[in-house]
Amino acid sequence: MAKPHDLLAVLVDADNVSPAKIGAVLTEIARFGTASVKRVYGDWTRPELSSWKHAASEHVIQPMQQFANTTGKNATDSALIIDAMDLLYTRRFQGFCIVSSDSDFTRLASRIREEGITVYGFGERKTPEAFRNACDQFTYLEVLDAPAAESAATAPVPTRTPTPKLRADTKLVSGLRAAVDAASGEDGWADLGAVGQFMRKQHPDFDSRNWGYAKLSDLVRATELFLVGPRPQGGLQMRKRGNGS
Known part of the structure; x- marks a missing residue:
């Protein structure tokens, strides 16, 4: 399905994904093509997202600021969706990588696929089935190799099922x-x-x-x-x- 020269847009929901996983995600994405655009969305005024600063810099991911105008994460999700549609209409990309465990992106994934563009989803096992099935391919973060700096306690290796x-x-x-x-x-x-x-x-x-x-x-x-x-x-x-x- 994927080709090494495919151009990919990588859109990350910082509210929903640990920065400790992003290196492994990008390594996996490299199997599908070239991450031409890499953006991570969040309200960077929030202290809990401070750990993303180093990860975004290390992996050359563009932080996209979205203030939380109301309680909840809807503002961030909306910003990601709007940017995804803008990128889709450029017709530059053969694939979109949506990194989130949030079901709010179900319709976005479906809409991109309607254009004949491949959608790769990445999220935790708790990701709702609707979003998983809206993607062409969905990979659980838990099965990805952890960065070397991550301890075994925080990144357990999946055990082989007998x-x-x-x-x-x-x-x-x-x-x-x-x-x-x-x-x-x-x-x-x-x-x-x-x-x-x-x-x-x-x-x-x-x-x-x-x-x-x-x-x-x-x-x-x-x-x-x-x-x-x-x-x-x-x-x-x-x-x-x-x-x-």
Whole structure:
């Protein structure tokens, strides 16, 4: 889906995201393209956002000031949404990265996608399903590698889910089986990359790291319900176990 030369607009809700995570977020975003615009929104007169000063400077993110004219975060959210629409109408970007756990950006994500532009969402596991599903791809902050300065106590590494629990995860298993059926040829083998793409289309927050596995192939093998092998033309393929296999 993404290409290395894709231009991306990165919009961060400072009220909703810890600055300790932004380095890992930007590293992840680099997989999808070039972060041409990087902006972080908040009321910088608030003491609780002071820790963002160093992070914004280190990662060359432009702080966007929005005074909280009323109680709550609506002013900041509105500023981010207005800027996103202005950037969208420039037709310069192939993707937008919205970094927030706030459901207020659900319609924004949907509107950007209506223009045929890819939306990458980043937020905590508490992010409402509506916003997650409005994105083309959604990544949980908890699965991203923490900066070196962050301690293990503040950035726990996801534990690998054991095989019995993976098999009991009906949503995962049924999704993988459906993806293999959709992507497989007459011989029952399906390209692993195509399976991953199908899963993400059905569930934008699908990510093997959610179960503690760095790669989709590792997760698939761990279920012990599928065979994984090399494709003749390169890469990996998978199929459902059966017929004595």
